[in-house]
Amino acid sequence: MNKLLTWAFAQNQQFPFTPETWTKATDVATLVPTFWNGPTASKIIGFKFPENFGPGLKLDPNKTTILGGICSIYTGDMERIRKKDLVFKNETDFHDWMLCWYPRIDQIHNTIGIPPKNCSEIMYVCEDSLFGRKLAKHTGLDETTLALIIKNLHEKQGHRVLCNWLESFGYKGKISVVYTSDIEKEMEIGLRFWERSLGFTFPARERDGAKVKMMYTGIWLDILGIKESAIIYEPADHMYLENYYCLKNWFRENNYGKGMNRNVGIAGFLPFWLSAGLSRTLEHNEINNFGKNLSQEIENKDLAWYVTNLLFTKKEVVVNGPDVLNNETARMLIKHQLEYCYQGN
Numbered sequence: 001m002n003k004l005l006t007w008a009f010a011q012n013q014q015f016p017f018t019p020e021t022w023t024k025a026t027d028v029a030t031l032v033p034t035f036w037n038g039p040t041a042s043k044i045i046g047f048k049f050p051e052n053f054g055p056g057l058k059l060d061p062n063k064t065t066i067l068g069g070i071c072s073i074y075t076g077d078m079e080r081i082r083k084k085d086l087v088f089k090n091e092t093d094f095h096d097w098m099l100c101w102y103p104r105i106d107q108i109h110n111t112i113g114i115p116p117k118n119c120s121e122i123m124y125v126c127e128d129s130l131f132g133r134k135l136a137k138h139t140g141l142d143e144t145t146l147a148l149i150i151k152n153l154h155e156k157q158g159h160r161v162l163c164n165w166l167e168s169f170g171y172k173g174k175i176s177v178v179y180t181s182d183i184e185k186e187m188e189i190g191l192r193f194w195e196r197s198l199g200f201t202f203p204a205r206e207r208d209g210a211k212v213k214m215m216y217t218g219i220w221l222d223i224l225g226i227k228e229s230a231i232i233y234e235p236a237d238h239m240y241l242e243n244y245y246c247l248k249n250w251f252r253e254n255n256y257g258k259g260m261n262r263n264v265g266i267a268g269f270l271p272f273w274l275s276a277g278l279s280r281t282l283e284h285n286e287i288n289n290f291g292k293n294l295s296q297e298i299e300n301k302d303l304a305w306y307v308t309n310l311l312f313t314k315k316e317v318v319v320n321g322p323d324v325l326n327n328e329t330a331r332m333l334i335k336h337q338l339e340y341c342y343q344g345n
Contacts, residue, residue, distance in 0.1 A: 004042050007321040008270055008308055039169035040113035042318045043269040043308075045236045048157050048256040061306070065230040068112025068124040069215065070158065072131040074104065074280040091145045094135070098149065101289040103158045105338065106272035106279040109309055111162055113233035113269050114169045121174040122166070123224060124153050125215065129181035130208045147181050154179075157290055163339045169313060180211075182224060187211050190219045197260065198250050214216045218242045218260045229263040236268030272309050275301045287337050295335035303330050310337045 073081070082085040086093040112124050132147025139146075159177055166175060182189065191211055195201050202210040214220055216239070221230050232239070241247060254260045272279045277288055288294045298306055307314075307322035307330050314333075316324050325333070 002042055002310060002318050004308060004318050004319040005045065005270065007304070007323065008273065011275075011305075017229030019100065033139065038114055038116040038119070039171070039313050040115075040233070040269050044113070045268050045270060047267040048239075049264060062120050063228045064119070065226050065228065066112065066115045066119055066122045067215075067220070067224075067230050067232045068122070068152075068234050070107055070126050070162070071280075072102075072105070072127060072154070073135070074282075074284070075278075076281050076283040076286070078134070078138075080283065081135065088139055088141060089299055090147065091141050094139070094141060094146065095149045097308075098153055099157075100291045101284040102153050103161055103290060104284050105288040105341065106309070107158075108162050108165045108341065109272045110235050110280070113267060114171055115173075115231075115233065117170050117172055118169070119173045121176060122171070123176045123178065123226075124162075125178045125180060126151065126152065127180050127212070128156070129179070129184060130212065132181075133208060151179050151181060160344065161290065161341055164343060168337065168340050178224060186223045187214070187334040190214055190223050195218055197254075198247070200246070201271070213241055213244070213247070213343060216264075216266070218262065218264050221263060229265070231261050232264065232266045234266075234268065237271055239266050239268045270308070274305045275299075290342060293335065293338050293342070295331055295338055298331065299336070303327060306330070306334050310334055 004183065077086070079336070086097075088097065112122060115122065128150040129147045131150055132143045132145075135141065135146045136143035154177070159175075163175055188211075191202070191214055194210075194214055194217070216232060256264055256266060274282075276282065285292065295306075304322040307317055307325055311317055311322070311325075311330075311333055314325075
């Protein structure tokens with residue numbers, strides 16, 4: 001484990017994942033240089049890869065699709081909406097609210113890990129319709145209109161910021177976004193197929209959540225039309241699907257590299273984290289976002305965490321840890337990184 005991760009784990013022993021249950025990235029890092037040498041390699045905690053990806057696990061980035069996903073509203077804001085602490089008069093009011101900040105930098109960071117420069121394609125999902133339904137339940141507003149607002153804002157602002165983020169680390173390959181609103185029928189068919197394999201039906205209130213879980217299986221590759229192998233490259237706290245009580249038996253027969261998951265692997269990296277814990281639990285105005293650059297307002301206790309989150313390719317940071325940079329240098333580099341990502345806003 002490099003000094004960047006050593007520092008992070010020393011600061012917080014309560015991460016919501018247990019990397020000792022994974023194959024540690026450091027154990028096979030020399031076997032898969034074409035993949036692990038990508039920019040996010042310094043933050044990979046562990047992985048689960050199918051053995052049939054090739055001799056010595058030497059992935060061919062030209063044939064491997066990298067998968068991820070962006071959550072449209074993070075927990076800190078969604079909880080305010082659920083508790084009615086944040087109320088929208090109408091759909092226009094919701095649009096104007098989201099327009100001011102979407103996307104947050106932690107949303108961008110957590111969407112997908114940055115693969116090697118020569119990777120053939122990144123494909124990620126925007127869960128616009130799933131969040132439209134969730135928001136409609138909590139607000140009483142029109143589900144379809146809410147989903148369309150999310151989709152339009154992502155097309156206008158979110159995708160561009162993500163592309164800037166990936167480009168800032170040297171990625172030059174194809175970047176595709178899939179909206180759940182465009183594949184509702186396919187997801188429902190996929191879920192029914194999965195239910196036949198599982199031997200039970202998800203209750204109505206759990207079906208959208210089940211569709212998200214399905215995105216971590218080989219069925220998702222079929223829905224997206226991916227014929228070759230794929231790596232789900234997301235924060236490590238997303239990747240404990242096999243621990244869900246109702247899925248444990250199925251995963252014994254279909255673990256990654258077996259059965260219906262024979263062409264799927266997972267690589268998990270350290271999510272966006274601050275001294276208070278997972279940043280997704282904070283409200284949008286507490287995080288750098290589309291409308292607010294907070295680089296000069298970062299508290300000293302969070303500065304090294306921002307270095308970990310945004311400057312993880314700096315050699316001195318990886319070798320010596322994120323606290324190697326003095327405060328002035330750290331703030332300057334963080335400011336430049338954020339300005340690059342949000343340029344054109």
